[in-house]
Amino acid sequence: MYDELFTPVNIGKITVENRTIFPPISTNFGKEDGHLTELFMRHYETRAKGGVGLLIIENSCVSFPEGKHGAYEPRIDSWEFYEDWKKLAERLKRYDSKISVELTHEGWKKKGVGFLSEDKIEEIIEKYGTAAEIACKAGFDMVEVQGAHGLIVNQFLSPLTNNRKDKWGNPLEFAIAIRKEIEKRCGSDFPVTIRLAVDDFKEGGITLEDGRKIAQVLQEHYDMIQADIGLGPKEYRLEPISFKQGWRSYLAEKIRPLKVPVAAVGMIREPDVALDIIKNKADLVVLGRTLIADPYWPIKVKEGRIKEIRRCIGCSECIKARHDEDTRIRCGANPQVGMEIDIEPALDKRTVVIVGGGPAGLEAARVSSIRGHNVHLFYDEFGGTLNIAKVPPGKEKLGWLIEYYKNELAKYDNLELHHKRALKQDVLELNPDVIILATGSRPFIPCPPMHNFVYLYGDILRGEVKFSGKKIAVGGGGLVGCETANFLAEDNEVILIGRAPEVAFKVETLTRKHLIRELEEKGVKIMTSTEIVDISRSGEIVIEQNGNQMIVEADALIAAFGSRPFVPFTVENVPTHIIGDAKSVRSIYAATSEGSRVAVSI
Numbered sequence: 001m002y003d004e005l006f007t008p009v010n011i012g013k014i015t016v017e018n019r020t021i022f023p024p025i026s027t028n029f030g031k032e033d034g035h036l037t038e039l040f041m042r043h044y045e046t047r048a049k050g051g052v053g054l055l056i057i058e059n060s061c062v063s064f065p066e067g068k069h070g071a072y073e074p075r076i077d078s079w080e081f082y083e084d085w086k087k088l089a090e091r092l093k094r095y096d097s098k099i100s101v102e103l104t105h106e107g108w109k110k111k112g113v114g115f116l117s118e119d120k121i122e123e124i125i126e127k128y129g130t131a132a133e134i135a136c137k138a139g140f141d142m143v144e145v146q147g148a149h150g151l152i153v154n155q156f157l158s159p160l161t162n163n164r165k166d167k168w169g170n171p172l173e174f175a176i177a178i179r180k181e182i183e184k185r186c187g188s189d190f191p192v193t194i195r196l197a198v199d200d201f202k203e204g205g206i207t208l209e210d211g212r213k214i215a216q217v218l219q220e221h222y223d224m225i226q227a228d229i230g231l232g233p234k235e236y237r238l239e240p241i242s243f244k245q246g247w248r249s250y251l252a253e254k255i256r257p258l259k260v261p262v263a264a265v266g267m268i269r270e271p272d273v274a275l276d277i278i279k280n281k282a283d284l285v286v287l288g289r290t291l292i293a294d295p296y297w298p299i300k301v302k303e304g305r306i307k308e309i310r311r312c313i314g315c316s317e318c319i320k321a322r323h324d325e326d327t328r329i330r331c332g333a334n335p336q337v338g339m340e341i342d343i344e345p346a347l348d349k350r351t352v353v354i355v356g357g358g359p360a361g362l363e364a365a366r367v368s369s370i371r372g373h374n375v376h377l378f379y380d381e382f383g384g385t386l387n388i389a390k391v392p393p394g395k396e397k398l399g400w401l402i403e404y405y406k407n408e409l410a411k412y413d414n415l416e417l418h419h420k421r422a423l424k425q426d427v428l429e430l431n432p433d434v435i436i437l438a439t440g441s442r443p444f445i446p447c448p449p450m451h452n453f454v455y456l457y458g459d460i461l462r463g464e465v466k467f468s469g470k471k472i473a474v475g476g477g478g479l480v481g482c483e484t485a486n487f488l489a490e491d492n493e494v495i496l497i498g499r500a501p502e503v504a505f506k507v508e509t510l511t512r513k514h515l516i517r518e519l520e521e522k523g524v525k526i527m528t529s530t531e532i533v534d535i536s537r538s539g540e541i542v543i544e545q546n547g548n549q550m551i552v553e554a555d556a557l558i559a560a561f562g563s564r565p566f567v568p569f570t571v572e573n574v575p576t577h578i579i580g581d582a583k584s585v586r587s588i589y590a591a592t593s594e595g596s597r598v599a600v601s602i
């Protein structure tokens, strides 16, 4: 059914076996000094094993230190790093994927490129040549020039950052000069592709019409073009969960037809979406976070094992790690990211009893089952809190993780599912060697629920209590409070009351920005640094802000004040692990990674 995704395509003189690309995704798995690590190599080896057509290594620095883009960015600016690249290429060449590396120079986004001397520009161009020569000699099939995302090539292309009056004022000159320098060093048979800003997504910048013209010229110099976004807001190129799949594939469609292949990028998650793009809009599809969450997506699709795909759920944990914290990337759906270990069969088969069917318990059950233990999983509701987390607008992708585990856990004969809330007695009757308590959390309620006035956010998101055309106050400015307000604001007037100076302050920056904008667009009134001090049955909420007390009148108050760990019982004399929210309330990543780690250790 997906055959068209698996037809070969030529990039210059190189034939790529299928239409999928793993794009550059900085991992921070490298060393601070720019050398590559074992983890770095394994991470890419896993993706090559998964069957991707073209694998592009993350942004690598062509000019150190001025062009460095990220604390652990790999360096490809000097022959000192050649052996690292050679070793990586040798390891990746064991698989069928063609391999490339993204050549990057940070540039001067704020200042623009107007101040650079011509000598300096020539020097940078030569550095691209050296970097490409290192890649070529090391065994890479091609290189990619980063010409988007506001980095140096984009800065030359964009009228917002290039006001030069000399020949470099021609926006295309720099990109063309880089290509020529690479050709001089590596020969004309060595393909060079470009990740191109075909639209800056910023007023006064490159428009899609400009982008189309730029692509027309660059098709004479580059062997493939990825239709990407320029120096505008990051949220359009690292889009949060609520963006529609393949939403920006129109960029590729609009610059076609070209005589070189064009790739579409952004939120392409499911094979049907990828296939539709290949049929109608682009020659190749870029699968970034898609292959972080499941490196085996290409093989699974080729073999028709669609239900086995662990789809990227858009939790943005990877972006939080890379961009908010500049630390190693991690993945909420795939805890193997950053570990890259093979799950080995256990030497001693044990009886493992897991209590809790949220992401922590489900992942612990999956990994324990793969390892061959005799596993029992008790669950009250399969998926746990994911069932309500997926309800607010744009969050339905979270439900994909539940579907994945449903399919996955049905495979194992050594796993018994018990659809019931486990009592201590139930657990002990199974004579467990190890117990895993993944019992999650319970909402924190500073005041008791009051009939007809105070309700729990869970009741709202489960649809047990419904409001329409009412004035609703939501208490709690964390992610849950914001999402509940967003959900209610579809049909009601909503006031969001949070204690902290900012709402959703722990949430990944781009997701947070997007969520707040959505709340504002829906007219949600956001009150920060505000304490709820009293509630009356008649619908008066007394709040305090900056020492002043006020009354908010509402038809209901929804308690979304966060949650507390819930551990219903403990068992003496049996080794017990408490994981996920039951240990401390955190992210999906904390849940799945603890589930995986504990199961690997048994």
Ligand SMILES: Cc1cc2nc3c(=O)[nH]c(=O)nc-3n(C[C@H](O)[C@H](O)[C@H](O)COP(=O)(O)O)c2cc1C
Pocket: 023, 024, 025, 026, 027, 058, 059, 102, 146, 149, 195, 237, 238, 239, 265, 266, 267, 268, 286, 287, 288, 289, 290, 318, 319, 322, 329
């Ligand atoms: C954690 C993270 C790191 C990224 N690092 C790079 C990078 O090094 N170079 C680059 O050009 N794009 C980078 N990107 C952008 C991706 O290559 C890709 O364009 C983007 O994630 C959208 O595609 P997707 O929805 O398939 O993930 C990064 C994205 C993420 C999520």
Ligand code: SF4
Pocket: 289, 290, 292, 293, 311, 312, 313, 314, 315, 316, 317, 318, 319, 330, 331, 332, 333, 334
């Ligand atoms: S961390 Fe979340 S957003 Fe990033 S790849 Fe994994 S599931 Fe997708």
